[in-house]
Amino acid sequence: AGCGSGGSGSATADAASGTAGGGGDKPFIALSNGFIGNGWRQTMIAKFEAAAEQAKTDGLIGKYKVVNAPGENSATEQVAQIKSLLLQKPDALLIDPASPTALQPVIQQACTAGVKVVVFDSAIDAPCAHVLQNSFVDWATYAAKPLLEGIGGKGSVIVSRGVVGSQPEAEMLDTTKKILADYPGVKTVATVTGMCDGATAQKAVLGVLSSVPKVDGVIGCGDGYGVAQAFATAGKPVPAVDFETNGRALSYWRDNKIDNGSVAVMSDPGQSVAALWEALDLLGGKDVPKQMTFPIVLIEQKDRDAWASVLKPDEYAAWPWTQELFRQQVEAVKTGGKPVQPPIPSAAG
Amino acid sequence: MAQLLAPALPDRARMRRSAPAAVSAVALIAMLCVCSSLQPGVLTVEGLTLVLSATVPLVIAAQAQMTLMAVGDIDLGIGNFVGLVTVVSATLLVSSPLVGVLVLLGLVAAYAVLGLLIHLREVPALIATLGASFVWLGLGLFLLPTPGGTTPGWLASFGAWQPAGFPAPLLPILVVALVVYLLSARSAAGVRMRGLGSNPVALRRAGLRPLTSRVIAYATAGALGVLSGLVLASQTGGGDVSSASSYTLMTVAAVILGGGSFSGGNAVPWGAAIGGVTLGLVSVVLSLLDVRSDMQSAVQGVIVLAVLAGRVVVGKVLR
Amino acid sequence: MHVDNLPAGGTAPPETDTGPAARPPVVTARGVTKAYGRTRALTGVDLEVRAGEVLGLVGHNGAGKSTLMRVLAGMEACDTGTVLVHGRKASADDFRSVRMAYQETSLCPDLTVAENMWVSSRHCLPRLRWRRAASDAVRRRLDEMFPGHGVSPRDRVEDLSLARRQMVEIARACLVDRLDLLILDEPTESLGPDAARSLYAYVRGLTETGTAVLLISHRIREVLSVADRVAVLRDGAVTAERPAAGLGEPDVLELMGAHVAVPDGTGTRTAAGGAAARETAAELRGATAPGLREVTLRVGKGEVVGLAGLAGQGQQEVLERLWRPVRRDTAVNVTRAYVPGDRQRSGVLPLWSVGDNLIVTALRGIARKGLRRPAEERAVVGDWVKRLAIRGGAEAGITELSGGNQQKVIVARAFASPAGLVLLDDPFRGVDVHTKTDLYRLIREEAAKGRSIVWYSSENAEMAHCDRVYVFRAGRIVAELTGEEISEERIIAVSFNEDGGND
Amino acid sequence: MNIRVTRQWNGPWIWGFAAAALVWLVILAISGQGGGQTVSLALSLAPYLVIVGLGQMLVISAGPGNIDVSVGSVISLAGFVSVAAASATGSAAVGILAGIGVGVLVAAVSAVAILGLSVPPIIATLAAGLVASSITLSMANGFTAVPDPGLRSALNLRPAGVPLLALAIAVLTVLVVALLRRTVYGRSLIAVGQSRRAAERAGIPVARIIGSTYLLSGALAGLTGALLAAYIAPSADLGTRYLLDSVAVVVIGGTLISGGRAVPVGVWGAALFFILLDGLVNLVGWSTAAQNLLKGGLVLFVLFLAGGGDRTSGMASLFRRRSRTATATTTSTGDDTDG
Numbered sequence A: 001a002g003c004g005s006g007g008s009g010s011a012t013a014d015a016a017s018g019t020a021g022g023g024g025d026k027p028f029i030a031l032s033n034g035f036i037g038n039g040w041r042q043t044m045i046a047k048f049e050a051a052a053e054q055a056k057t058d059g060l061i062g063k064y065k066v067v068n069a070p071g072e073n074s075a076t077e078q079v080a081q082i083k084s085l086l087l088q089k090p091d092a093l094l095i096d097p098a099s100p101t102a103l104q105p106v107i108q109q110a111c112t113a114g115v116k117v118v119v120f121d122s123a124i125d126a127p128c129a130h131v132l133q134n135s136f137v138d139w140a141t142y143a144a145k146p147l148l149e150g151i152g153g154k155g156s157v158i159v160s161r162g163v164v165g166s167q168p169e170a171e172m173l174d175t176t177k178k179i180l181a182d183y184p185g186v187k188t189v190a191t192v193t194g195m196c197d198g199a200t201a202q203k204a205v206l207g208v209l210s211s212v213p214k215v216d217g218v219i220g221c222g223d224g225y226g227v228a229q230a231f232a233t234a235g236k237p238v239p240a241v242d243f244e245t246n247g248r249a250l251s252y253w254r255d256n257k258i259d260n261g262s263v264a265v266m267s268d269p270g271q272s273v274a275a276l277w278e279a280l281d282l283l284g285g286k287d288v289p290k291q292m293t294f295p296i297v298l299i300e301q302k303d304r305d306a307w308a309s310v311l312k313p314d315e316y317a318a319w320p321w322t323q324e325l326f327r328q329q330v331e332a333v334k335t336g337g338k339p340v341q342p343p344i345p346s347a348a349g
Numbered sequence B: 001m002a003q004l005l006a007p008a009l010p011d012r013a014r015m016r017r018s019a020p021a022a023v024s025a026v027a028l029i030a031m032l033c034v035c036s037s038l039q040p041g042v043l044t045v046e047g048l049t050l051v052l053s054a055t056v057p058l059v060i061a062a063q064a065q066m067t068l069m070a071v072g073d074i075d076l077g078i079g080n081f082v083g084l085v086t087v088v089s090a091t092l093l094v095s096s097p098l099v100g101v102l103v104l105l106g107l108v109a110a111y112a113v114l115g116l117l118i119h120l121r122e123v124p125a126l127i128a129t130l131g132a133s134f135v136w137l138g139l140g141l142f143l144l145p146t147p148g149g150t151t152p153g154w155l156a157s158f159g160a161w162q163p164a165g166f167p168a169p170l171l172p173i174l175v176v177a178l179v180v181y182l183l184s185a186r187s188a189a190g191v192r193m194r195g196l197g198s199n200p201v202a203l204r205r206a207g208l209r210p211l212t213s214r215v216i217a218y219a220t221a222g223a224l225g226v227l228s229g230l231v232l233a234s235q236t237g238g239g240d241v242s243s244a245s246s247y248t249l250m251t252v253a254a255v256i257l258g259g260g261s262f263s264g265g266n267a268v269p270w271g272a273a274i275g276g277v278t279l280g281l282v283s284v285v286l287s288l289l290d291v292r293s294d295m296q297s298a299v300q301g302v303i304v305l306a307v308l309a310g311r312v313v314v315g316k317v318l319r
Numbered sequence C: 001m002h003v004d005n006l007p008a009g010g011t012a013p014p015e016t017d018t019g020p021a022a023r024p025p026v027v028t029a030r031g032v033t034k035a036y037g038r039t040r041a042l043t044g045v046d047l048e049v050r051a052g053e054v055l056g057l058v059g060h061n062g063a064g065k066s067t068l069m070r071v072l073a074g075m076e077a078c079d080t081g082t083v084l085v086h087g088r089k090a091s092a093d094d095f096r097s098v099r100m101a102y103q104e105t106s107l108c109p110d111l112t113v114a115e116n117m118w119v120s121s122r123h124c125l126p127r128l129r130w131r132r133a134a135s136d137a138v139r140r141r142l143d144e145m146f147p148g149h150g151v152s153p154r155d156r157v158e159d160l161s162l163a164r165r166q167m168v169e170i171a172r173a174c175l176v177d178r179l180d181l182l183i184l185d186e187p188t189e190s191l192g193p194d195a196a197r198s199l200y201a202y203v204r205g206l207t208e209t210g211t212a213v214l215l216i217s218h219r220i221r222e223v224l225s226v227a228d229r230v231a232v233l234r235d236g237a238v239t240a241e242r243p244a245a246g247l248g249e250p251d252v253l254e255l256m257g258a259h260v261a262v263p264d265g266t267g268t269r270t271a272a273g274g275a276a277a278r279e280t281a282a283e284l285r286g287a288t289a290p291g292l293r294e295v296t297l298r299v300g301k302g303e304v305v306g307l308a309g310l311a312g313q314g315q316q317e318v319l320e321r322l323w324r325p326v327r328r329d330t331a332v333n334v335t336r337a338y339v340p341g342d343r344q345r346s347g348v349l350p351l352w353s354v355g356d357n358l359i360v361t362a363l364r365g366i367a368r369k370g371l372r373r374p375a376e377e378r379a380v381v382g383d384w385v386k387r388l389a390i391r392g393g394a395e396a397g398i399t400e401l402s403g404g405n406q407q408k409v410i411v412a413r414a415f416a417s418p419a420g421l422v423l424l425d426d427p428f429r430g431v432d433v434h435t436k437t438d439l440y441r442l443i444r445e446e447a448a449k450g451r452s453i454v455w456y457s458s459e460n461a462e463m464a465h466c467d468r469v470y471v472f473r474a475g476r477i478v479a480e481l482t483g484e485e486i487s488e489e490r491i492i493a494v495s496f497n498e499d500g501g502n503d
Numbered sequence D: 001m002n003i004r005v006t007r008q009w010n011g012p013w014i015w016g017f018a019a020a021a022l023v024w025l026v027i028l029a030i031s032g033q034g035g036g037q038t039v040s041l042a043l044s045l046a047p048y049l050v051i052v053g054l055g056q057m058l059v060i061s062a063g064p065g066n067i068d069v070s071v072g073s074v075i076s077l078a079g080f081v082s083v084a085a086a087s088a089t090g091s092a093a094v095g096i097l098a099g100i101g102v103g104v105l106v107a108a109v110s111a112v113a114i115l116g117l118s119v120p121p122i123i124a125t126l127a128a129g130l131v132a133s134s135i136t137l138s139m140a141n142g143f144t145a146v147p148d149p150g151l152r153s154a155l156n157l158r159p160a161g162v163p164l165l166a167l168a169i170a171v172l173t174v175l176v177v178a179l180l181r182r183t184v185y186g187r188s189l190i191a192v193g194q195s196r197r198a199a200e201r202a203g204i205p206v207a208r209i210i211g212s213t214y215l216l217s218g219a220l221a222g223l224t225g226a227l228l229a230a231y232i233a234p235s236a237d238l239g240t241r242y243l244l245d246s247v248a249v250v251v252i253g254g255t256l257i258s259g260g261r262a263v264p265v266g267v268w269g270a271a272l273f274f275i276l277l278d279g280l281v282n283l284v285g286w287s288t289a290a291q292n293l294l295k296g297g298l299v300l301f302v303l304f305l306a307g308g309g310d311r312t313s314g315m316a317s318l319f320r321r322r323s324r325t326a327t328a329t330t331t332s333t334g335d336d337t338d339g
């Protein structure tokens, strides 16, 4: 439901939510987001708001509310905001946490108050919460494998690490190393810290470019656009990279004909929508696993143009989860079956 | 001249000095009223507990900032320092409590040494603490590259403590403000610190070493920073070196809102507490008010400016 | 020199010099020298202060008086020579009974009076409940010294008037368990006559108990009336020590080496009657502000107007008004320039050279479209450096200059600009006689060129260089003197003519 | 005391360049190649930091207490505004001007608060920055424009290995030097920075000078944002990192932190040092922890080694507003430096 229409409803969503007084026994869903400063989070919020607005029209929920912690990725702000959200007694609380641990006490507090808590986009050590996230092993695998195949299994690569030391990054680096071990012809000439952020990666790669020989690929985590810019600045051909899944990077990839095994891979901002469905199912008393892994967004060259035509520059590719698709995926998780593959949204919506 | 024209000066002066804190207090009460009209639950014990608890670490950090501003310095590293303390308490304090405690004491000592060097080398505190903030950040990242860890049980249970009939967060706010008040406004050490901010030459002439005063102030600030970090860790249940980075400027704003000034000589522990709670409540009000989330920081900025403008107006009236 | 608070020779000290001379010395300085960088503040001082005497110390600005006091009080170590307390080489503890009230009060403005007492007298206060003890002690001491002082121990110093601050500073110095030597560095500079009188009464009481008092003041008559002996400090050395009895003011001035330049004002001064005919450069019409009440005055083109009276009676507020006019009651028809008296804080730009400091005001006028014209600037600077004979030349750093030369630069700064109205805020404090004479001449010359000058001075003798003088008291103009009427005596008479004063 | 300060800070810009050279040598020793290219690439990144640093330097030179903590938010906002303007009009120049304009606007808010409401600069610019970041966030939501490709390739131009942008910013630096030395404004600013009171008594319109300095800093931050957005891409956290770095490069560059002496050239040295340090850290594979420790350690080291001793004694004076009361002209707090 929430796809195609884009983020048009986002600007008014908060105001609208305040007026939806008639909800009565229909559930009140609150979403707390720890950080709104990048395009991924903004897409995530936009998708949620579109889906929640639709769900309200359909009479599935009474009202909803989105609170973004202002400023930098600040757990303290988010804790404060969740506390003031709790005052408003939501039925379910969706959380995209600023920090995987800092929210634990306040989540416990929410559970005690009888609120259903769904944490998405990140693991968290809160036994009472339901967690919905993407697989970082998948991410690292998709980021490395197609790229290494693309450069023919030999040459030299730079590894651009994410937020060094974080749990996901450790997992991803581990996977990357394992995969690299399968390609003896590939030499790692430098490892930089790109923080999964194009701007940081751009500067980091630029900093080492003069000190390394010819580079065939840069294995990164959604920072390919910046990496490509760094090579352009240095006047070198763009190697195979891992692009962001946003419109800007995909168009750049398409327009500059970088057909060398580059892929775009990132986690799915549509998780917020999936979390909404999960919350509704939980409130409906359905049995949903505590931990669920949802599929990551991988865009290979063949799907690139289709995605590129529907995404705005700063909008990230998101799977269009519907209640149906969500329940199928839950089944897949329960039975250990193949994950659902949602359709690529089309421009027509 | 002055005594010829305004015999009642002292009382007026006293009023003028407490005006800023009073203006902030008015803003605070106004915000509480707005909150409770939107959400009647706010004025209950549970409501106040929820609303106030997040402001406790900020208020304590503001006391640290206030201590340094009383000697005429400013601390641009307090945010990262508090973050570092949360990291220490989520790592070392759990794995080996003794080492953890020693490290925390070491951090207080580090602050004292920082003050010592600032004094001896006659460098601006602004820049030295800015440089130190990189160091705190680096140390924190070194111990715990990304948020994580768990705080020790006793700390967590302090965070979860809920006495009946009394909003728990009020207790640390009041106790810390009282202790800082006793130290900075009532004790001899406080006279030394404020004297340093006020007129270091007079101190030197009286045979009191300004160095000692500055070191006392920095050690106090360090201790309060550690306390703030511990309280923050008790609330977040883990360590995150950048969890309090916004505190750096927020604490300065809190002290200014509470009537402090950059010129030193003034200790405003109660004002800093009021200012800190006021600032902390802003985001609560904003989320209750359904202010669009992207406009929240603008409203925050405007509120700070409005309170300060109100202060200018009150100051003019009282002149 | 300020208005003298005490009639000359009115109350001569009762004792003759045989009494105190027989007493043992409390503090003795032998061959004391002290240098600050290249400045030799003290060049070899021998001085003895005996128990139970009042020793007056006089000397020109920068003679080294304050420096010597700091050495005697143990605040600073001397480079060579010795300081003996009770005939022994002094240790830090010995200096505890030597106390000093500083020229510029050394109180912490943000602390209360009682807290300031703790700062300076903590050794004789209990460790616990010191606040109460300090309050009691300072209240008692103030009551003794300045009856009706109106200071409460809980007041913050910054809220007190200048006079009350000075009282607190003096009381602070006296608050000690044992007092052997009390040093008063220009204590009456901001005190009213009553307060000065009660201070000196207290001082005499002190000497009777055997305490020695060292009194520094530029008010020679005052010194002569209180002191038993007078010592003259000149260029860092004591050049004369005389019993006060029988000494007159001119004698002391001669000992200090000042040829008292008697102004021959009549020659340069314009005819008094001409003032009314002049075009108005600036005027105040019933200006009322904090410190000012209904002040109406007018400044003609080419006129030198003096603002006189005791310090702090509204003169500086008038200057402030003219510098930053308020439309409703002030009219200034020409451009302005300002010469501050407090050169350390409001005068010098410490990182710059003499030339840069000198030209900064004129810069605007010389520049074209906001761009400087260095050649023209250099010419102007060179001119003024020569005209005022500024030592060190244009390239020297301003802080390397002596105070007097710094002041020349600040004055030149104002006159180098094309300003039609120059405001002088007691600019010649701490300037020696020769420099002063040069600057007086400059002022007359510039006035003759059609510039108007408004001049506040704390030294009433200077007013003789003015065409017209307004005498201020409590924010009002109490007299307007012109031409021949202007004399120090007349100004003093008018300034004190109502009773009451600043307590 | 003054003499000592003068001498110590006589060649202050050396520090930054020396540190940069040291780091460069280490990089060369480790990688053993591409020394020239390392410098060339550092020169293509440094200008952005230099521009915002120059603005911060002007503000800091205006005397104790002056600091602009809104530069980070201004950069982010100007990035969006300039890209939007450029793609709306099709002209990169309009985009850049729009970026500068928005910087000036935000700075105007600070200036009004500082001069009109006498809010301390650190708070005023903080508040203005909060407002700016709100606007940034609402612009970022559903932002569709893309940076001008022409401008981007211009920023990447490196004839003979020298980035064109670096040359342009070198010219800008020379202009700032000229501004400080050769214009009435520049002289007035330095005078205000040395002593606000003295400058006011010397007939300098202090408020106007301080106000225009904040506007200049805003304009330079806006320019940084416009260029950075074209070079990287507009994003809500484009400028976050530049706040602390801009202050740090000013300090390492040798500008007197208590005001009154600006060293524009020093900003280059310090900026190059920071950029090269980042490169080194990435090359060696150190974590950001080490990077921060190094940065902070070096700032402290340079600071404590060079020592300070600003001309008014003690730290208290750094923020002391001299005019406490109306009677301040006749009171004094016991500064006994001269007879």
Ligand SMILES: Nc1ncnc2c1ncn2[C@@H]1O[C@H](COP(=O)(O)OP(=O)(O)OP(=O)(O)O)[C@@H](O)[C@H]1O
Binding pocket: C036, C039, C040, C041, C059, C060, C061, C062, C063, C064, C065, C066, C067, C068, C103, C430, D336, D337, D338, D339
């Ligand atoms: N702390 C200091 N550092 C440098 N020079 C100093 C210092 N204190 C005093 N001087 C210099 O020593 C000389 C003597 O100064 P001192 O203050 O003792 O003069 P004074 O006789 O008290 O003058 P006044 O009558 O103006 O108070 C002056 O030239 C002064 O510039």
Ligand SMILES: Nc1ncnc2c1ncn2[C@@H]1O[C@H](COP(=O)(O)OP(=O)(O)OP(=O)(O)O)[C@@H](O)[C@H]1O
Binding pocket: C037, C038, C039, C040, C061, C062, C063, C399, C400, C401, C402, C403, C404, C405, C430, C431, C432, D001, D003, D339
């Ligand atoms: N900080 C300093 N550094 C270097 N030289 C100084 C310094 N201060 C003063 N001097 C030099 O010492 C000499 C004496 O200075 P001082 O201030 O004592 O003069 P002064 O006796 O007060 O003269 P004036 O009557 O002109 O004020 C001056 O010629 C000056 O060049």
Ligand SMILES: [Mg+2]
Binding pocket: C065, C066, C067, C103, D339
């Ligand atoms: Mg003196």
Ligand SMILES: [Mg+2]
Binding pocket: C061, C062, C402, C403, C404, C430, D339
């Ligand atoms: Mg002198």
